[in-house]
Amino acid sequence: MTDTTTDPLVIFTPSGKRGRFAVGTPILTAARQLGVDLDSVCGGRGICSKCQITPSFGEFPKHGVTVREDALSAWNKVEERYKSKRGLIEGRRLGCQAQVQGNVVIDVPPESQVHKQVVRKRAEAREIVMDPATRLYYVEIAEPDMHNPKGDLERLIEALEEQWSLERVIGDLRTMQGLQSALRDGKWKATVAIYDGRDGVAPRIMQVWPGYYEGSVYGVAIDIGSTTIACHLCDLNTGEVKASAGLMNPQIRFGEDLMSRVSYSMMNPGGATEMTQAVRKAVNTLIGQVAGEAEIARTNIVEGVFVGNPVMHHLLLGIDPVELGWAPFALATSDAMTLWAREIDISMHPDARLYVLPCIAGHVGADCAAVVLSESPHRQDEMMLVVDVGTNAEILLGNRDKLLACSSPTGPAFEGAQISSGQRAAPGAIERVRIDPETREPRFQVIDCEIWSDDPAFAAAIGPTGVTGICGSGIIEVIAEMRIAGIIDEDGAIGSRAAVGTERMVKDGRTWAYLLHDGRTGDGDGDGDGGGPLITVTQNDVRNIQLAKAALHSGARLLMDKMEIDSVDRVVLAGAFGAHISPLHAMVLGMIPDCPIDKVSSAGNAAGTGARIALLNVAARREIEKVVREIEKIETAVEPRFQEHFVNAIAVPHKTDAYPNLETLVTLPKVSFSAAGGGDGSRRRRRARG
């Protein structure tokens, strides 16, 4: 019986929830009755110690209470045993042991919350609140009774219902096969992992451990990219990333880009199956790696979340991607999927469930859905443009009212392909470039080296690898800097040595090129014998980047037309490559529309983050399913205005779009070298996906 006037007042922080409870009420009980988020696996039996709390004593004028030293029952044997065995932070108590004796203020530390928050590095990033599908429950099960011959499973399910209010729990065959010995070994006490996808399917017993299970359960978030596969192993209780690993996608041997893999499938009977087996094998290797690194059994990995573009999505699932190779680019399924890991031969817990995010359209995949989840434009008031830069750019535009998506075939130039000195991002690749607007002399940084090339320590610092080429972000910077320094004009034409006035301009066939680095004069090993490559930016390089950025820009512009806006409030560059792009240079180049520069940010591997969110918070799965259904999908291939935008977007930064924010930062010289071979702005590109 609770007397609402004289019983002690219990106030929880940080929630601020409060209530009066009879003397002797355990803090855990009080928390539950008030709906305070206080964890417990053992249900208050003093076993799991997840319900740690910190009582505060003294005067609390804000709360209107005075807390005496004896406001809680005395430190007891259960707490002492736990503290001596595992340690307990000074001042902490176990919420199931400490009982109310007087008015008290109780702080629930973050790690004692069920819905604890996972820390993300970026300040503006959406927070991840722990709410996984799989959780552990400790239960005490009724022993079998001849007079009431219910099965062991039925008695376990009753215990879960009585002790945890879990309804409609089901156990499948594998559970049953080990159940009887587990219950007897644990003397009718057990810890049960239950998967509840909250998708209309009944909660399901995943695993039964005898007695109290000390360990945790884990999940993997996996991003299957065309080039690399990335895997994060997360603790499903804390949300902590325990290990991460990446691997080249072994499908590369069937084709570098998506379209060549689709073609491989079209041309080779069984080709899709080969690629499916290759990617599944790589995923299994990765899972083995992260499990090894975290020193856990792979059978303790009970869930996985997968994202990937539509072709990767289909190949992972064993669906021939052939229909994605031609219009109307029909997906086998656009909805999210929940399946058994064993259905696609992924080796983890034998009953592990996998969740595959929904695809948005035939070219806009589950990876883009994951980007939506990570960057959450649908939760913003600001009009946000999200660009996932890759061989295909996926572009999202919108806010909480409306969200549009398209993909645009940028081609591989941003990844260093089709560029004379281009290369993949790797040590030795130029990634940062500055050109002095007066002297037109360049300086640069290479990957994994902090020292700029004009520093005397540079040659020694870069080591024997030397300077090997230019990676994607480097090519964007150098061309943008060439535009700022007046080396190329608005049309992208490179000026002649005479017009630009520097010996850096060198002949390249009938056009001019800009000499960024002469490897002949030093191979970087410091012995001065030369032997490195000549690194130039040719007219053709500039053209290829113009085409790529025009595809990107025109995709974004198309969405802006559909949204009937002329500017955006915020731009997010996503993708592993996007993380390295300089916002200013991207804007000078005209990759992205004008925007306040402090509102342009890099999200890194947003697809991977989105997968992690879906892994750790099951409500996020329902959220992304709903959002994806509501996204308006624009097919650039059949939009007449796309071509028009594309033509205008060839210019650097753009023929017609205004860049007021950019103009406050940099003045682009009004030069024209069109006689030198530029200006083929109407050149069309074959539509090539992948």
Add this chain to the structure above:
Amino acid sequence: MTDTTTDPLVIFTPSGKRGRFAVGTPILTAARQLGVDLDSVCGGRGICSKCQITPSFGEFPKHGVTVREDALSAWNKVEERYKSKRGLIEGRRLGCQAQVQGNVVIDVPPESQVHKQVVRKRAEAREIVMDPATRLYYVEIAEPDMHNPKGDLERLIEALEEQWSLERVIGDLRTMQGLQSALRDGKWKATVAIYDGRDGVAPRIMQVWPGYYEGSVYGVAIDIGSTTIACHLCDLNTGEVKASAGLMNPQIRFGEDLMSRVSYSMMNPGGATEMTQAVRKAVNTLIGQVAGEAEIARTNIVEGVFVGNPVMHHLLLGIDPVELGWAPFALATSDAMTLWAREIDISMHPDARLYVLPCIAGHVGADCAAVVLSESPHRQDEMMLVVDVGTNAEILLGNRDKLLACSSPTGPAFEGAQISSGQRAAPGAIERVRIDPETREPRFQVIDCEIWSDDPAFAAAIGPTGVTGICGSGIIEVIAEMRIAGIIDEDGAIGSRAAVGTERMVKDGRTWAYLLHDGRTGDGDGDGDGGGPLITVTQNDVRNIQLAKAALHSGARLLMDKMEIDSVDRVVLAGAFGAHISPLHAMVLGMIPDCPIDKVSSAGNAAGTGARIALLNVAARREIEKVVREIEKIETAVEPRFQEHFVNAIAVPHKTDAYPNLETLVTLPKVSFSAAGGGDGSRRRRRARG
């Protein structure tokens, strides 16, 4: 618009449903609107021809209408094409083609009903109404659209919802893997098999065929007995049994009875797995046999229903039955299970679903639940006793108000084991016996031979096998006949040659035996050289049958006590063996309590029939799950009164129970041979299951 006064009246028979419909309304549409049970797979597109109906013309004073010859639209091209290709019974029309023109009376023939009735041989048997979990639907699917990039699966699901009002249908991975080519091959028309278990789990696409699929889908009902496994292959549209097959349970090599198989598992690590593999292999063999016999692909078998006693149930499912070997006889699960065929390595359709009936108690299995379904005591007003006679007898008693169940360890005597001349039911085994009460001369029939042994044609008719022994039903008859003829007394003691007064009485050690057949005088091959066995019924044989029947009777009596009744209205003898027992002899022996003899019947393989009901009618699954939960389970092993009943039930027919019905049929002689070594009525048996 329907004018309720002047529109033509459409009357359906046999349902009697009627309504007015506008001129031009197809009969199928009218039937659907009235809720008349008229089948259609193609949804009225003139493809499937399942909606055949028979119009009647002329005066129908009973219905108050006159039907003119032109009451339906004229015979059309679709009907003509169907008739010429496949034939159509004279007078039949296709319900989707024939349109209302005037008042009309329409008969829906049984084969055109969705919920058609399956014929059963026994008049008193419960009818089986077709309502399978898996049904076929023909749909037309929207083609993919770049501007609305829904996946093929999502458009198929929409079509199912729009055209068939099927809600929440899901498709799993395997569906998806073949979906795209099926839809394109069928030019966006397809036939879809959907499994809807109506158990709270969403309906699921099993298979997609391009265009209209002419075939059917099938299911198997499988009864795993300790000794034999029986399999029926059923058409899931018509309910017809297309093929049946049986096989010895290969687990016999691990132990003849259930308890020895449980012991095998206890004694041998991996023993349970060996037995699991053996039974699954046998099931796969049987499925191959029935599929072969019916000339269908085994992948067209989309469902299976399994029944078996608890040990067979557990071993099939790969659950170690060890806990069933000792008190409290804990089942791993007592509830029904739905699982994938592949989970237990049963090879049929790759996504086939299996339904395993619930177990009632640790000794009363899913086979007994199937008997409940087949005999349906829970639907009767009469108080029904159902006895499934086997090594263990499962006993059910009750009516629609209350149902009790127990099992009783009869031992193997009824199957011919522990009987000196006993044998399994096979050609050569004596199965019918009559003894002349005056002369005490016997005559008998052997299995597969119609001619009685006292017929001169007998020797020639039985062929070279000769008379080899006595099977279970034979032993019951001979002992009951010996009682009627005064050869044994009420205590089961066999009289001496002097007391009985026939040369048929022969010495058998210190006791007497009755010579049923002297094989020495003829081996049955007609050459008169003798060489066959001496077939006698010994005192020990009588004792063993007394113990077996006492176990059965005392189980039934215990249930009658619990029910607080002294007689039953009806007795059903179930089980393959039960089918051959003579009701009169069973009652003389005292196997069963007294009952009007015309109310004692044999149900044959009721467990197999129950499995078939659960296969063909999904509502029956929910019904048996509910009934099983409500059955009151009696554990004979711990009921003190069981031993008391057992002692009284040793007598033939019974020491204390009255047999008023039996007395009107036969007068049992009052003889006593107890000096001859009988009367050890208090002898106790070790409790042995299996």
